Amino acid sequence: MDRTLSYLIAVIIDVVVGSSPFLGLSPYETLAIILLGSAIYSLILTDLSVSLPASLVPFTLFSHTYFFLAISSLSIALSFYLRDKATAFLLALGVSLLVFDLNAGYQVLGFIVLVGILVYLKVDLRGIVANGIFLLLIASVVAISQGIDSATVNVLSDGAYYSLFFGVLGLVLENARLPRRFPRIPLLFVPYALVVLGLGIPSEYYWWSESSFVFRANPLSLWVPVIYFPQVNQILGSWPLAHVLIHLPLGVNVYMALLTYISGVGSYVMFKKLGVRQVTLFSLVYQVLSPFPHPYLLLGYAILPFTVYLMSLNARKSVKYSAIMLTSVVGSSFPLFPVSAIAMGAFLRRKDLPWIGVAIVGANAFWIIPYLVLGGPSLGEISSSLTLALLLPVLVVAAKLEDKVKVLTALGSLAYLVSGLPYSELAYPVAIMSSLLLVSGEGVKKVLAGVTISLLLITAVFQVGSYHAVTIPPTIQKISKEVENATLVWWNYSYPLLSPVPFNTSPVVTQGIQYIVNSQGKVLPNPNYTGFPVFFKVILPNNLSRANGTWIPEVYPLLTLNSSHFLWNYKSDGLLVNVSQGVLIKSEIGVQFIAWRIPNNESSLLVSLNGSWISYFGEPMLFLGYNVSNQSSVTPINFTALTLWLTNGGQVLLYSKGTHELPRGYPIPTSGSFSLNFYLEKQGNFTFLSGEAIDGEFHPLDINTTLPWNEINSLGLILPLRNELNLSQIQVSSFVPVNITQNWIYWNSSKPFQVTFYPSTALNGTLYYKSTSSSISVEINEVPAENGSSFTKVSNITLISGPGPVNVSALYFTHNKSVTYVVGALPVNTTYQVKVKQLIGGEELIVSSHLPLNMTIIPIKGIGYKVDGSPFKGRVTELSPGTHVIQIVYPGEVFLIPSFYVSVLSFAIALLSERIGEGLNEIRRFAGIILNKIES
Numbered sequence: 001m002d003r004t005l006s007y008l009i010a011v012i013i014d015v016v017v018g019s020s021p022f023l024g025l026s027p028y029e030t031l032a033i034i035l036l037g038s039a040i041y042s043l044i045l046t047d048l049s050v051s052l053p054a055s056l057v058p059f060t061l062f063s064h065t066y067f068f069l070a071i072s073s074l075s076i077a078l079s080f081y082l083r084d085k086a087t088a089f090l091l092a093l094g095v096s097l098l099v100f101d102l103n104a105g106y107q108v109l110g111f112i113v114l115v116g117i118l119v120y121l122k123v124d125l126r127g128i129v130a131n132g133i134f135l136l137l138i139a140s141v142v143a144i145s146q147g148i149d150s151a152t153v154n155v156l157s158d159g160a161y162y163s164l165f166f167g168v169l170g171l172v173l174e175n176a177r178l179p180r181r182f183p184r185i186p187l188l189f190v191p192y193a194l195v196v197l198g199l200g201i202p203s204e205y206y207w208w209s210e211s212s213f214v215f216r217a218n219p220l221s222l223w224v225p226v227i228y229f230p231q232v233n234q235i236l237g238s239w240p241l242a243h244v245l246i247h248l249p250l251g252v253n254v255y256m257a258l259l260t261y262i263s264g265v266g267s268y269v270m271f272k273k274l275g276v277r278q279v280t281l282f283s284l285v286y287q288v289l290s291p292f293p294h295p296y297l298l299l300g301y302a303i304l305p306f307t308v309y310l311m312s313l314n315a316r317k318s319v320k321y322s323a324i325m326l327t328s329v330v331g332s333s334f335p336l337f338p339v340s341a342i343a344m345g346a347f348l349r350r351k352d353l354p355w356i357g358v359a360i361v362g363a364n365a366f367w368i369i370p371y372l373v374l375g376g377p378s379l380g381e382i383s384s385s386l387t388l389a390l391l392l393p394v395l396v397v398a399a400k401l402e403d404k405v406k407v408l409t410a411l412g413s414l415a416y417l418v419s420g421l422p423y424s425e426l427a428y429p430v431a432i433m434s435s436l437l438l439v440s441g442e443g444v445k446k447v448l449a450g451v452t453i454s455l456l457l458i459t460a461v462f463q464v465g466s467y468h469a470v471t472i473p474p475t476i477q478k479i480s481k482e483v484e485n486a487t488l489v490w491w492n493y494s495y496p497l498l499s500p501v502p503f504n505t506s507p508v509v510t511q512g513i514q515y516i517v518n519s520q521g522k523v524l525p526n527p528n529y530t531g532f533p534v535f536f537k538v539i540l541p542n543n544l545s546r547a548n549g550t551w552i553p554e555v556y557p558l559l560t561l562n563s564s565h566f567l568w569n570y571k572s573d574g575l576l577v578n579v580s581q582g583v584l585i586k587s588e589i590g591v592q593f594i595a596w597r598i599p600n601n602e603s604s605l606l607v608s609l610n611g612s613w614i615s616y617f618g619e620p621m622l623f624l625g626y627n628v629s630n631q632s633s634v635t636p637i638n639f640t641a642l643t644l645w646l647t648n649g650g651q652v653l654l655y656s657k658g659t660h661e662l663p664r665g666y667p668i669p670t671s672g673s674f675s676l677n678f679y680l681e682k683q684g685n686f687t688f689l690s691g692e693a694i695d696g697e698f699h700p701l702d703i704n705t706t707l708p709w710n711e712i713n714s715l716g717l718i719l720p721l722r723n724e725l726n727l728s729q730i731q732v733s734s735f736v737p738v739n740i741t742q743n744w745i746y747w748n749s750s751k752p753f754q755v756t757f758y759p760s761t762a763l764n765g766t767l768y769y770k771s772t773s774s775s776i777s778v779e780i781n782e783v784p785a786e787n788g789s790s791f792t793k794v795s796n797i798t799l800i801s802g803p804g805p806v807n808v809s810a811l812y813f814t815h816n817k818s819v820t821y822v823v824g825a826l827p828v829n830t831t832y833q834v835k836v837k838q839l840i841g842g843e844e845l846i847v848s849s850h851l852p853l854n855m856t857i858i859p860i861k862g863i864g865y866k867v868d869g870s871p872f873k874g875r876v877t878e879l880s881p882g883t884h885v886i887q888i889v890y891p892g893e894v895f896l897i898p899s900f901y902v903s904v905l906s907f908a909i910a911l912l913s914e915r916i917g918e919g920l921n922e923i924r925r926f927a928g929i930i931l932n933k934i935e936s
Contacts, residue, residue: 088118088127089134092167096135096159107158111166113191118170125170132163188280189264192288197250197257200469202293207497208242208252211480214497215246220840222370223890225488225502225532226509226860230377232896233367236326237333238299259302260290266305267433273309274348276440278449285453288460289432291382293467294425300334301429303327307341308433311349311356321910324356325363332364335376336426343430347409347437362906369899374892382425388418391435391455410434432456472498475521482523486514488532492663493517511535512858519663524700532858534845534865534886538830539852539878543818546826549759550696551740553747555606555733559598559715562729570595570628575719583611583727587719591618595628595716600709602734603682607715611727612673618720620646622678624687625655626711642687642707643718644678646670652689654705665692666699681737682709690737743825748805756798757822763794765815770824772809775802797822841893845886853879855886862891 095110118125139156146152207214213224219239222230231239238255245251245258264287271279271286286305291297307327313320324341331337338360345353361368395411413427413434435456439449476495483489484500490513491503504513512532516524540546561567566579574589585594598605609622625641645651650665668676677693687707691700715732719725738747738755747753767785769778778785779798785791791813799808810824819827832849847853856876857865865872866887867879909916 085124085127085130088123088125089131090127091118092128092131092163093134093159096131096163107162109195111162115166115170115173116191119173125167128163128167128170132160132167135160135163185268185280186265188284189261189268189287192264192284193257193261195464196260196290196292197253199253199256199292199464199467201252202256202295202467203470204293204295205252206470206472206495208246208255208295209498210246211484211500212498213501213503215242216500218838220896221838221890222374222892222896223863225512226504228374228892230367230371230374230892232370233332233335233364235366236329237331238296239333241299256292256298259298260287260292263287263290263298263302263305266302266309270305270309270312271436271440273312274437276437278440281453282436282440285456285460286432286436289456289463291428291463293463294382296334296379297382297425297428298334300331300337300340303331303337304340304344304429304433307331308344308348311345311352316914318911318914321355321359321913322907325359325907325910328360329363332367335367335371335379336423338364338368339426340429343409343413343427344433347406347430347434350405359906359910362909363903365902365906366896366899369902370892370895373895379423379425382417382428388414388431388455388459391452392418395435395438395452406434406438410438479517479521479523483515483517488512488514490516490526492519493521509858509860518701518703520702520704522702524702527697527699530856530858533860533863533888535856535858536832536834536847536849536879537854537856538832538849539854540826540830541828541851544826544828545818545820546742547759547763547820547822548761549757549822551738551745552756552758553735553738554754554756555735556602557731557733558602558605559596559732560729561596561727561731568594569597569714570716584614584724585717585719585727586615586724587721589721591718591720593716593718595623595714596730597628598713598715598732600712604735604737605680605712606731606733606735607678607680608729608731608733609674609676609727610729611725613669613671613725615722615724616670617722620720620723621718622646622676623655623716623718624680624707624712625714625716628714628716640707640711642689642705642712644689646676650692652703652705654707660706662705663701663703665689665701666694668694679735680712685709687712742821743809743823745799745808745823746806747801749801750803752800752802753806754798754800756796758796759794759822762792763813763820763822764792765813765818765820766790768810768812768814769808770810771806773801773804773806775804776800776806776808778811839887841896842887842889845888846883847879847886848883849879850881852881855879864889 091114092111095114115125115128118128135156139153139160142150142156143153201208209215214229217224217229217231219231219234222228222232241258242251242255245255248254264283267286268279268283271282276282291301307324310320310324310327328338328341331341334340341360342353342357345356349356391414392411395407395414410431413430417424417427417431435452439452472495476498479493480498480500486501488509489499489501489503491499491505496503496505496517509532510526510528511530513526514529514532516526518524561583563579563582566577566583568577571577571594572592574587575592575594576584576586576588577594578584578586605624607622607624622644623641641655643653643655644665645653646668648667648670650667652662652665654660654662668674675693675695679690679692681688681690683704685708687705687709689701689703689705691698691702693699715730736747736749736753738745745755747755767778767780767789768787769776777800779800780791780794781796782798794813797811799806799811808823812819812821812824814820828851830851832847832851832853835846835848837844837846847855854876855867855878857872857874859875866889867877868884869887872886
């Protein structure tokens with residue numbers, strides 16, 4: 001029987017580890033897992049005197065590595081003759097292989113932890129010395145064929161050195177006794193917590209920063225701009241703990257290490273209360289399986305043992321139920337914690353389970369009700385493991401030894417966990433805890449316990465072995481500082497959760513987005529921004545106004561094509577070009593192209609297309625490239641080219657040796673007339689798409705296309721089949737970048753340059769202007785103008801300068817004590833104050849101004865507004881000078897107050913449950929007396 005059990009154990013190990021190539025493990029790690037598992041079996045089966053087999057033949061069916069097989073067989077055979085020293089030998093060999101490629105610090109730490117545990121467990125440490133001798137012998141054999149400088153020899157030599165050194169040190173400490181009052185159990189769970197402390201930040205925690213908007217958001221809030229973001233279940237869970245630890249240098253690591261330690265201590269208390277014989281071993285296993293990369297599940301996992309412990313108490317119901325409810329609220333930072341707690345209640349306390357379930361649900365009603373109505377948050381996933389799947393047959397065997405409900409709880413949770421179905425992570429803590437409880441006991445269950453623990457520990461090895469800490473580039477911090485005073489940001493770059501302000505991953509409400517973080521990590525102001533969700537604009541006095549209109553900088557045409565002059569350098573045969581009726585271009589066979597040579601000795605290019613779509617189909621493209629060839633009858637993209645897709649998606653691609661997708665531009669018209677301008681600038685040696693003007697509206701982009709500037713000497717169109725358009729003009733020009741604001745205009749040109757302003761309505765009055773450049777001159781309606789000269793019906797204003805920098809700081813007209821500003825700071829105080837006050841269920845804006853304000857509200861589904869206490873459903877209104885209060889009611893917040901009421905009521909009922917029960921019994925007794933009297 002003993003040898004049969006041992007052989008079955010070995011076969012299970014072989015099946016698990018034989019699949020290691022599919023799990024990405026190296027041979028050393030695979031062998032280490034075999035030996036660690038074997039050592040655990042030795043430790044558990046000592047009382048049964050079950051020896052481990054020398055044969056691992058099934059392993060060859062998977063790995064076909066006979067050298068590996070020989071080493072593992074030899075080591076296990078040696079452990080057979082070492083007898084009671086086998087545990088130390090196998091553990092030392094396993095640790096040697098697991099830490100062989102780590103730095104010396106981790107190797108030393110690994111052996112210190114190993115020796116400490118074995119001393120604590122009173123295991124014969126001569127097995128560690130035997131491991132050192134064994135590794136020396138193996139190293140000598142390998143050195144004969146591979147040489148003394150072989151990497152394998154070095155690895156084995158390091159393992160031998162550490163084994164001999166720490167083995168001898170362990171023997172010195174083996175008989176040392178700790179003081180009776182020395183707290184052994186609390187210290188037992190420190191080593192793994194320290195390992196977690198040094199692992200680094202998991203990717204799931206990358207937003208853990210006091211500047212992160214997500215981290216700073218009110219935990220009572222169910223809404224952040226544009227999206228529903230529930231986190232009320234964190235009020236007594238991870239939120240307060242995280243906000244305390246964030247001020248520490250290693251706040252994330254301390255959080256993980258602390259909860260990992262708590263899970264060990266809590267499980268020890270729970271297993272001891274439930275009468276588990278191997279309480280120390282089981283609690284260590286539960287600790288090392290802590291899901292440390294999962295920020296919410298980790299807290300629920302650590303709290304579950306305390307909840308189960310409270311369930312097992314025979315205490316007053318008022319105290320017991322209230323305590324269970326409180327721990328369930330804390331653990332419910334993982335939203336599925338109530339399900340896990342109730343499932344463990346089914347495992348342990350089926351008699352009281354209905355009331356326990358009602359108590360837990362009632363305590364968490366404050367977040368459960370909003371989640372049921374509006375939906376819950378997205379959760380991380382616990383990746384299923386082959387080792388966990390292999391536990392299923394082990395638990396099936398346990399079905400003959402245990403209560404069927406307990407077996408179904410363990411099997412069901414484990415099967416659901418490894419299924420990959422939605423919300424399968426809720427089963428993780430239940431699967432681990434119930435599996436350990438199920439196999440605790442005597443006789444054959446010891447063997448089952450050994451198999452279960454080994455498989456679980458292999459799962460823990462996979463978790464740590466596949467872990468990669470996240471590295472946040474310093475550029476992110478720079479972005480955060482640039483947008484920290486914004487209202488809403490479209491974050492189209494990595495690590496958006498680090499944004500210090502509300503962010504939106506897509507421009508749902510374009511007028512509410514103040515900044516755009518593009519895919520290169522640059523912060524661009526949004527030209528369509530008006531404010532979010534409420535925008536205020538000062539209403540100027542009647543004698544003061546701001547002129548609206550359009551600024552048109554001068555361009556220097558390099559190539560102009562229209563109906564009177566429309567030639568081309570290259571055209572595919574299937575493209576119809578008819579210049580008798582304007583310029584009609586039509587693709588008749590497949591994808592066709594037409595291209596022109598353009599000079600490129602400038603530092604900027606403006607490509608303009610004007611015309612109308614007759615038939616729009618597919619995805620036509622404008623391209624710029626080098627050495628266009630008409631050798632292909634289908635497409636000229638057999639060279640490096642920047643392609644601008646003329647679609648409502650505005651996609652930009654770079655064709656080179658591969659296809660590199662660049663950020664999308666802005667939608668363009670795909671029917672009727674269109675006017676498209678693409679602004680390209682040379683920055684360094686590369687081509688930057690600085691912006692687009694679509695039907696006269698400019699959109700900044702600042703995209704580095706990575707196309708070398710000197711590889712632009714051709715321009716062309718690619719048209720799929722059935723595309724037909726009428727072009728009125730194609731023009732390529734050079735331009736001077738001009739920075740235009742309401743308060744100033746700046747440019748720096750190497751040659752004479754001019755900018756023209758076309759007001760939306762004609763202007764009248766006396767002209768005044770101011771500039772830092774003495775070479776600036778002004779023309780109005782093509783007539784030279786001086787300071788103090790008067791004009792009527794002004795339709796255009798042109799600023800003209802010579803070479804060099806120019807800054808125009810004022811340009812305005814006076815007429816009958818009225819002033820109309822084109823450029824310049826207004827001569828009145830236009831500042832106003834907006835104070836934001838967070839409320840439960842929304843926020844409050846307190847607006848103060850000495851001038852009247854125009855208030856514009858962006859309508860967003862579900863959000864309600866009140867102005868000075870009265871409901872407001874319009875979009876625009878005028879606020880008189882003074883102070884006004886605007887209330888914003890978030891969607892779903894209406895559910896918070898009644899939900900909190902249900903939770904408070906549930907706690908009150910739990911505290912008074914015994915009194916209520918006594919009262920009901922009295923009522924029942926009194927009713928019985930009355931009924932008896934009536935019957936008599």
